[in-house]
Amino acid sequence: MADTSSKLWAIVRREYIERVRTKWFIISTLFAPILFAAFAFLPLILMNRDAKSVVPRIVILDATQQGLGKLVARSIAVMQSTAEDASTADVRVINPDSIAQARSDATAEVARRLANGYILLDSATVRGDTVMYAGRRADSRGDRVAIANAVRSGLVALRLQANGLPTTAVDSVISAPVPELHAESINDAGRDVSTPAKAIVATFVAFFLYMSILLYGQSMLSGVIEEKMSRVSEIVISSVKPETLLAGKVIGVTAVGLTQQIVWVGGTIALVSARAMLFGAPAVAKAQASGAAGGFGSNDMLAAIVATPWSWVIVVLLFLLLGILFYGALYAAVGATVGSEQDARQAATPVVMLVVLTAVLISPTVTNPTSQLALVTSLLPFSSPIIMPIRMAMTSVPVIQVVGSLVILVASCLGAVWLAGRIYRVGLLMYGKRPTLSELRRWIFAS
Amino acid sequence: MTQNAIEARHVTKQYAGHVAVRDLSLSVPTGAVYGLLGPNGAGKTTTIRMVLNIIEPDTGTINVLGVPATSTGLTDRIGYLPEERGLYRKMKVRDVLKFLAALKGIPAHDADQRIDRWLDRLSLRTDERDWGTAKIEELSRGMQQKAQFIGALLHDPDLVILDEPFSGLDPVNAQALKDSVMELKRRGKTVIFSTHIIENAESMCDSVCIIAHGEKILDGTLADVKNEYGGPPVAQTVMVQPSLYDIFLQRVGATGVEPGMRGHG
Numbered sequence: 001m002a003d004t005s006s007k008l009w010a011i012v013r014r015e016y017i018e019r020v021r022t023k024w025f026i027i028s029t030l031f032a033p034i035l036f037a038a039f040a041f042l043p044l045i046l047m048n049r050d051a052k053s054v055v056p057r058i059v060i061l062d063a064t065q066q067g068l069g070k071l072v073a074r075s076i077a078v079m080q081s082t083a084e085d086a087s088t089a090d091v092r093v094i095n096p097d098s099i100a101q102a103r104s105d106a107t108a109e110v111a112r113r114l115a116n117g118y119i120l121l122d123s124a125t126v127r128g129d130t131v132m133y134a135g136r137r138a139d140s141r142g143d144r145v146a147i148a149n150a151v152r153s154g155l156v157a158l159r160l161q162a163n164g165l166p167t168t169a170v171d172s173v174i175s176a177p178v179p180e181l182h183a184e185s186i187n188d189a190g191r192d193v194s195t196p197a198k199a200i201v202a203t204f205v206a207f208f209l210y211m212s213i214l215l216y217g218q219s220m221l222s223g224v225i226e227e228k229m230s231r232v233s234e235i236v237i238s239s240v241k242p243e244t245l246l247a248g249k250v251i252g253v254t255a256v257g258l259t260q261q262i263v264w265v266g267g268t269i270a271l272v273s274a275r276a277m278l279f280g281a282p283a284v285a286k287a288q289a290s291g292a293a294g295g296f297g298s299n300d301m302l303a304a305i306v307a308t309p310w311s312w313v314i315v316v317l318l319f320l321l322l323g324i325l326f327y328g329a330l331y332a333a334v335g336a337t338v339g340s341e342q343d344a345r346q347a348a349t350p351v352v353m354l355v356v357l358t359a360v361l362i363s364p365t366v367t368n369p370t371s372q373l374a375l376v377t378s379l380l381p382f383s384s385p386i387i388m389p390i391r392m393a394m395t396s397v398p399v400i401q402v403v404g405s406l407v408i409l410v411a412s413c414l415g416a417v418w419l420a421g422r423i424y425r426v427g428l429l430m431y432g433k434r435p436t437l438s439e440l441r442r443w444i445f446a447s
Numbered sequence: 448m449t450q451n452a453i454e455a456r457h458v459t460k461q462y463a464g465h466v467a468v469r470d471l472s473l474s475v476p477t478g479a480v481y482g483l484l485g486p487n488g489a490g491k492t493t494t495i496r497m498v499l500n501i502i503e504p505d506t507g508t509i510n511v512l513g514v515p516a517t518s519t520g521l522t523d524r525i526g527y528l529p530e531e532r533g534l535y536r537k538m539k540v541r542d543v544l545k546f547l548a549a550l551k552g553i554p555a556h557d558a559d560q561r562i563d564r565w566l567d568r569l570s571l572r573t574d575e576r577d578w579g580t581a582k583i584e585e586l587s588r589g590m591q592q593k594a595q596f597i598g599a600l601l602h603d604p605d606l607v608i609l610d611e612p613f614s615g616l617d618p619v620n621a622q623a624l625k626d627s628v629m630e631l632k633r634r635g636k637t638v639i640f641s642t643h644i645i646e647n648a649e650s651m652c653d654s655v656c657i658i659a660h661g662e663k664i665l666d667g668t669l670a671d672v673k674n675e676y677g678g679p680p681v682a683q684t685v686m687v688q689p690s691l692y693d694i695f696l697q698r699v700g701a702t703g704v705e706p707g708m709r710g711h712g
Binding site: 014222234235239 | 463496501503522523525527529531532533534535536537546547550551552556595598599646688
């Protein structure tokens, strides 16, 4: 004779397997790590392209007759000193009368891929007016900024020389390295420990928590309605108690959500690690320091992800699990009271409002994680699964608050499952109109 | 065994505003094919749900297979085919059946063998096609109904409750189901039919109970009921001809027609 736990397990297994087999699940599970991969690899790929294309085989046509070309070449070499394949530029001192011929020759070399591009330095350059660059990637903003900077450094050196600074002193000026920038923000309260990167990570995580809760809640709703409308539920509850069916569904759906999150978190961490291995740690560090190639602070964000303590990840997963459980039970209760998908959309509105209200609170919490509003909403069960992880990411939350929030959430989950179980028991066999509030009350409190 | 499969005493179930079942008492003999007859809304489904412990009666007692209907583990000995049919549309037939078997405590490997036998028996697995690998939504309505019928019988229950089992079935499939029911009876199982198609009840049932407006109108063995309500015997000569139903079955090719069975599915 089968006991309740083996039957519960059969329900959990069916819910889990049927859901993870769907195309929707597979696509959405793989999509997030691919998105992260794009964030992780694209800046590095772009940067490598930049590094390889500008440095080697650039021709400097020096028509200044003051040796600016050599200084610019030095400057380029300094800028590229960390790149393994750095090579000095090919400086050609030319007569101002033969600029046209030199340009024509250089253009032919670039066309035949003997060089990537050429820089023309002339009297206008010495005056600080213009410098001309022609090359295969003249549209690259990174290239243009790098060349302009190199020429400026060359000009500085030239003027220092003109003012009588000895060559060794000029050399030391021109070889001053570009320091790595460490940025820190300050707000009204003084030094702001929550860096922008942390805020982005927190917002991302909150967004994923919100999406997961909403999607799995809706998925639970449609699952219950399908079961009810196809009358399968009547067969199932002739074998198990409605409460067991409900518990099995909620556990199954929660397990699916957890699986997806583990793939997302694991996939992201694996990709970030793979990034360091593929491109080498210096390249990653350089990419993080470089504003031009990184873009959108994605490298800072990845650095913040790498720096994320595991304890936080585990707490986030715990909140996610309880969040799906809590909302899953509420959605299941809604599903049991309705007779069609159309009715469900309307009946689910109060539950959806709770989730959406929490989503509205994401931004204020990220901005001000220590406010009263953030404190209260990180304790209330309907919002804590999303708000508490944000607060924990942005600021150090007292352990008592985290534990308190979890205790309240667990108690609320038990309450929600009990409430849903009562509604489920009666609702599953009711096919007519939606119950009124007083009827619902009778369902819940009837013996 | 003399014990009744179902023994209900003074059962009443009331919903908000109306009485679904009023002071119902009935006894279903073990091994009988029992007809629960009545018009729509008579209280048949409510009675069945109370027997299955899906809902509890307000008053009265129900014993099933010798124990109270609320007993733990009792549901594993009962097979149920609800009137409204449906299964998980996106699931494969075999997976659904294994799930239903698991809910009755049948382990997966055992369930597979049972499923094979039933699929063969109800022609859902032939040389051309194994419908066990198809999704429920790919099946015709009749085939879905057969799959659900299999789901109700996989665990070889002692008591089988079939709510309008033949509705929507063509005569060939209806006959296949009838054969299965008669086979259950031969093996000493108790079968309860709920139906409003009287011909079916007459052709298959040993005992019947007619209910209307939640109350019992009459019950007893078919012979007793007929005797009680029959007129004086009249001698007459009849010319025996096959019915259209028999002809259809012969021409279409159904096998195993029970002698003396009549009526449509």
